[in-house]
Amino acid sequence: MENAFSDRITDVPKSFIREILKVTLDPSIISFAGGLPNRLFFPVKALQKAAYEVFEEEGGDLLQYANSEGYLGLRQFIADRYRQQEGLEIAVEDILITTGSQQGLDLLGKTFLNEGDDLIIEEPGYLGAIQAFAMYRPRFHPVPVSEGGMDLAALGKVLGERRPKLLYTVTNFQNPSGISYSDANRRAVADLVRNSSCLIIQDDPYGDLRFSGTRKVTFKQLLPANTVLLGSFSKTVAPALRLGWLVAPPPVMDKLIIAKQAADLHTNSLAQRILYRYLCDNDLDAHIATIIRQYGKQKNAMIAAIEQYFPASVQHTNPEGGMFLWVSLPAGVSSMTLFEAAIRKKVAFVPGTPFYVDRKDSNTFRLNFSCSEEPTIKEGIKRLGESIRELY
């Protein structure tokens, strides 16, 4: 059977994170490994009410096949929100509802990438994007990101030497690192990309989860014709709805809709109607404010514990939002080895390796702070500090 498979699927290894998460299912382990929003903030009662009402009011129409672009009301809500939040004028026709923003990545890969095409990705970068794009067998060009944004010299070099089709970015509270691009860095990236044929994918699942600092300029504002936006309701409302979206200019949208139809005809329309009803009847910003308050406290508790328990030689990011922070051990210290030591002390994280396209090991790792209470965070980081000291 092995010979029967496509090259693309044969080349992709089994998900590293999936294997790690299996280890962390042991309930006695304090896990900073997951990438989940905190279930305490899912609006269960409000969504229950919304579901009841859409069935009541829409009857059979609610359950029929629907259009591939997505429910018009929901797309209008997204357009209105871009106007209010970012001053962006987005036409409803430029919005495609996707089965989570993960599907947006798959559709973009399908629509743009021939085998061997050049693609720029952040290093470290979002694992789900690496997996989605890898299916189309591009040539990945990782460009380092750190506090403040993308390495401009490295970006300039790739743009000068190759003709990348896509530049994938998570400019706000990136997964896995938690870093954000500064305004100056965003402008500099846009200036470098401006005269190329490269399309920027601005993936922003965490942008609304800001606990400090101020909103930054976006690539959509700087390079509107060359930017595709991805968004998601998974971190602000609930992941089980599998509702994300994609904003693209008309010539791109025409192709994306062909890809969408081939992929799953259309996104779950029952979930779209329930979410839309929820958004009409509730104050999303007030809901998000509640999430931010808690995540911000948990992030602060994690930073304080790191500063108390980790050796001074260990570096970490200090995110202004989102769900993750990134730790760098001294060069040469393996986070895979640390992972094994930490599991013995009943604490887990995700080693950095899967967030790079081409490494077998690394000295970095990701910590999630959205799902643990403050005392648990303190205890987990204390154990992790002990594990690190044992390695030295």
Place this chain on the structure above:
Amino acid sequence: MENAFSDRITDVPKSFIREILKVTLDPSIISFAGGLPNRLFFPVKALQKAAYEVFEEEGGDLLQYANSEGYLGLRQFIADRYRQQEGLEIAVEDILITTGSQQGLDLLGKTFLNEGDDLIIEEPGYLGAIQAFAMYRPRFHPVPVSEGGMDLAALGKVLGERRPKLLYTVTNFQNPSGISYSDANRRAVADLVRNSSCLIIQDDPYGDLRFSGTRKVTFKQLLPANTVLLGSFSKTVAPALRLGWLVAPPPVMDKLIIAKQAADLHTNSLAQRILYRYLCDNDLDAHIATIIRQYGKQKNAMIAAIEQYFPASVQHTNPEGGMFLWVSLPAGVSSMTLFEAAIRKKVAFVPGTPFYVDRKDSNTFRLNFSCSEEPTIKEGIKRLGESIRELY
């Protein structure tokens, strides 16, 4: 921008059906063009109750990220149903819940097809399968199907001359033609495939909608290790749930799960829980019996009207189930030309062309009988008969 797109998406023309369905949005048109189940049979109240209860009982857990394989209870229900209905022993681990069975087609294409790989498809064949597979740029080998099944000589020829990876079949009440493979034909197809490396995709969205005749042997029974099953709740419960499934042996399932994670992480888990609750609390077979009764009556009304109003030189299939029948005009008469004439008389259908991988026109067309009442069917077929006579 045009040069930026992938070859796969550049080669796929805009959906023909989509353009046709736009024409038929005019409410004064009697449309036999759609491919929709009848909304009168969607169990609105029962799904509303199921939704209310899963929110009530499961709280936040209902709304969190879920596993890529799908909800265990729903997979168990599907396994149990295969045992009861077809005597098939399917392990729960061999079942993957997909975002409609359309996604199953995409995942199979992604998992198996390199560019230029040989793939056998029915002629005429399901348009959604042609679109999904076309994204992976295989070499299509259409094999004719007609009442009774697949053309065995043509199938044998392709299997002898090429090394096809996949054989795509809809053996029960096929879309678009309504034909079913006889038991003898199924056995003969299995015998031809048995010693090849070809995997059979047995797509069965309509199998439960049988109004006459008896259940037939399946490829999964004849060639268990070489068959992938696709199923769907879209025609028996409701399409908006976007819930289908795929049954594959373990080595294939491992790869499909990698493809699934890259595609959308997991299928809408809220919809999975709602459907599972509905299936636990209601009698699916009794519900399906209601649908069958009505579709059978409508099919009979359409056949009677065709025999009354169409010229004797026009041939048609007489399906034992499903939602479609297939009409063949005399050779050389264009169903595209008929479509234009019929629209002037306010009646619509889908011309045969998009169901062939390589034709610009054809003398065939598809009629849907699931969505129209009997008097409407009679009136629409009468007008269509007049349009046909005008062409002669």
